[in-house]
Amino acid sequence: MRPVPLQRWLGVVSAAGLLLAAAACSPPAADSGKLRVVATTTQVGQVAAELGGGDIELTTLLTPGAEAHELEITPAQAAAIEDADVILVSGAGLETWLQDTLETIGGSEKVRDMSKGVHLRRTDEPGSQETDPHYWLSAPNAEVMVRNVRDALAAAAPDASDAIRSRADVYLARLDDADTRVRELIGEVPEANRAIVTNHDALGYFIDTYGLRFVGSIFSSLDVSAEPDPKQLAELAETIRANHVTAIFSESAVNPRLAKAIAQESGAQIAEGVLYTDSLGLPGSGVETLDGMLIHDATVIHDALT
Secondary structure, eight states, X not given: OOOOOHHHHHHHHHHHHHHHHHHHHSOOOOOOOSEEEEEOSHHHHHHHHXXXXXXXXXXXXXXXXXXXXXXXXXXXXXXXXXHOSEEEEOOTTOOGGGHHHHHHHOOGGGEEETTTTOOOOBOSSTTOOOBOOOTXXXXXXXXXXXXXXXXXXXXXXXGGHHHHHHHHHHHHHHHHHHHHHHHHHHHTSOGGGOEEEEEESOOHHHHHHHTOEEEEEEEXXXXXXXXXXXXXXHHHHHHHHHTTOOEEBOBTTSOOHHHHHHHHHHSOEEOSSOBOSSOOOOTTSSOSSHHHXXXXXXXXXXXXXX
């Protein structure tokens, strides 16, 4: 087992201290009887919220707009993880940041992997064996996530299973409609224009499913915390020119600074509108659901490339 960083030990200790203090200073809270669910990402959290409805109490660890590959667990989140009946993770190797907390306070037996059944792709980084965790960026894979959330919640809350399954049917129908709409939008893009350059290597499932062509990304891996090598950026600019790429797509959870610099160097334009990859949008934004995100991203790509 890896040693647990001191900061995370302190976070867990702080969470325990807060719980003890609350128990000492106030009467125990009445148990609502609802299933206590922790979801890691905005995608899993939104599906759980819609399928669980009023039958669950939900804590989602990541917030809209956050980059999904990094998270420091807060004391309140650690307490929620400890109290949870079920923990829904996106899986596919994404939540490495959760492991230290689970090793410290326990709870691994409550984890359910929402990527189960997805055919995972490898990243496009040369020599990498890392799987691409952004599988929700195609409607067929998003449907797998919805079914996995449905099954996990229904199994943990059998009295509410009929309602959970009924809500899942509605969501799955919307994803079928979204898949049709995305294919229509991308189908209107001329074949020669379907070259994609993004901030980081997150759009692979969308590209493979809907018939686009990946040219390159500014961050050539899943990690956007380290600055890319200047030589790699110069090579990317040359690749963009050689492939006559007209638009570079920025993402909602990634700083667009380098994308703008590459656009200026290569002669391409930054596409109007950002793509949503690591995170869903805020409520009311139109990209706060999986189907809304897919249609939004397809629309941004369609409008930039036609």
